[in-house]
Every structure is written in C-alpha cells, then in structure tokens.
Amino acid sequence: MNSPEYPDLRWVSPRSWSSAGRSSVQLVVIHTTEGSAHAGSAEDGAAYDQRRTDGTSAHVYVDSDSVVQCVRTADVAHTARFQGNRRGIQFELCGRAGWSASTWAGEYAQAMLRQAARVAARVAREWKIPVVKLSPAQVAAGAEGFCGHYDITRAFPADGGDHTDPGPDFPWATFLGMVRDELEEDDLPSIKELTDELKNDRSEYADWSGKRPWRQLARTDMSTLAVLNGTYDTARAALSAITANAAAEAQRDAAQSAVIAGLSTAVQSIASARGVLTDAQVVALTETVRQAAATAGAQATAAVEAKLDSLAGDLGSLRGHLGDVDPTVPLG
DSSP states (O other), rough: OBOOSSSEEEEEEOOOOBBBSSSSSOEEEEESSSOOOOOOOOHHHHHHHOOOOOOOOSSEOOSSOOEEOOTTSSBOSSHHHHHHHHHHHEEEEEOTOOOOHHTSHHHHHHHHHHHHHHHHHHHHHHHHSSSOOOOHHHTTTTTTTEEEHHHHHOOGGGOOOOOOOTOTOHHHHHHHHHHHHHHHHHHHHHHHHHHHHHHHTTTTOOOTTTTTTTTSSSSOOHHHHHHHHHHHHHHHHHHHHHHHHHHHHHHHHHHHHHHHHHHHHHHHHHHHTTSOHHHHHHHHHHHHHHHHHHHHHHHHHHHHHHHHHHHHHHHHHHHHHHHHHHHSOOOO
C-alpha cells in the first residue's frame, strides 16, 4: 500500500500512534533501531510496530534501499517520550548507536543516510524546519532543526528518557549535507505555491524546463497525482500557445506591412499606367489588388484567432483542474 502522504513510499500503519493534525513541527528527530541492519530492515521494523504491545512507533523506517512511512507527519508517533513525541517527526534508521565512524562511512550506512536525507528534505521543506543540528539546550528552548534521540533525553530529563541514539559517531555533517543537497536538487515550487500562482494568473513559475514540480509529492494520493500531472501538461500547452501567439502576431504584423507596401507599389503602378490602360482596366486591376490584400490580411488574422481559441480552451481546462483539486488537504 502506498503512503497517503508521500505516494512513492510504502505505508504500514502501526498499532500505536496519536491523531494530532499538527500545524507546526519543531524537530526532525533521528533514531537508530538497534536491530537488524540490511536491505529489508525498514519493512521488518514497520511490521514489528504493527504487533508490538509497548506502544512504540515511528513516522518512518529507513534502510539502505527503502523508506517505509507508518504515521503521517502531522500526527504523533510514539518513540521519544512526551516532549519528543509532540515536538518531532521521528526517523528510525536501521542501524546501531554503537557504530563507529568507519561503520557509518560504510556502503550500507551511506546508502541508508541518502534514503533518509531524501525524505527528510521533503519534511524540512514542508514544515519549514531549518537543516541545522541542535544542542539539547536549543531543543529545550524551542529552536527548530534536527536532533538525535540523545538530545531529547538531555533536553527533557523530567520525561525520564534514557536513550542515547543515534550515537556519538553519527555523521551529522555528512547527513545534513545530504539533506541540503536534496533541497537544492528539488528547488521547484511546492504544489501549493504552484497552484496559487496559476490561480492568480501570475507567471513566476512559467519556466519549468520540462520538470514536474510535484516530482516529490506531499500530502496527496495517486489519483490527485494524475490530475496534477494533467494540469501540468495543460499549463505547458497554454504557455506554448502564448509563445506561438506572440510569434503569430509578429508574423501578422509583418504580413500587414508587406500588404501595405504591396498596395502602395500597386497604386503607384496603376497611377503610372493610367495613360495606357482604359478606365475599365484600371478599375479591374485595382479590385484585384484589393482582393489580394484582403485575403492576405484575413489569412494572418485567422491564424492568430485559431491559436487564441486553442489557448482559451487550454486555459479553461486548466481552470477546471485547479477548481477541483486542493493539494494542501490530505486525502484518503
């Protein structure tokens, strides 16, 4: 089953979690599972949360080749006591707090960190969480950013926690650098920003360079993805039509200039020929030139009008899509 929040992730709902509908989140909290560490461990960890009876869960489990989401980011997972749970989005990495720096630098751990960074970048962007490592004091003071379970333990001793993961050798600089790289690579407008711009007839995001801004979707489902992709294609067609219209208008102007120049030459020729042509021949020649000018002008105008009609249809279809979809509301 696909996640209702991030459709490219697998979804496994845990036994224990709290519906919260949060409107803000302070922290991305990094944990280690202290269990198996191999491809498939994320699926194993999520499956265990479905049957365990100690009330534990996480938002996502991560191993070297997959990320499994278990709790929506707006809701509360149960893995960091009261304060950590209510303040954070919990990432369980399938590794161990006792790993050395060399183990964290190994192939499995680096692949897992890249998987985690890919999703953490989405979370940081959506929840406007700075990609910075916080100290326990900063966590307790309400600063926003990334921290470990250890920082939660130190920040809120009254909660009685004792966890020290992800461990003293966790490569924070490397991991946060990966998160920043993901944010730079996905430097496209969010769905909400995009639809707001289109609804307001603004063109800030007109140059999408062939990319789909919802390559990494948040808070939507697969049916909405299909509609958004259709909306994107319609918008691109509309923008292409606008460009074509501009070119057609330039061609029309050039054609009109040519017609005017041709008429001027024809009139001069007719005037100079009056001495050798009969009046009837002059009238006939003048009518022929007039009809030719009218035909040329009508052809240029018809081409532009056809493109304008096409554009109006595209924009109408686009308006229909945008009126039916609110990508900021979770579905399913």
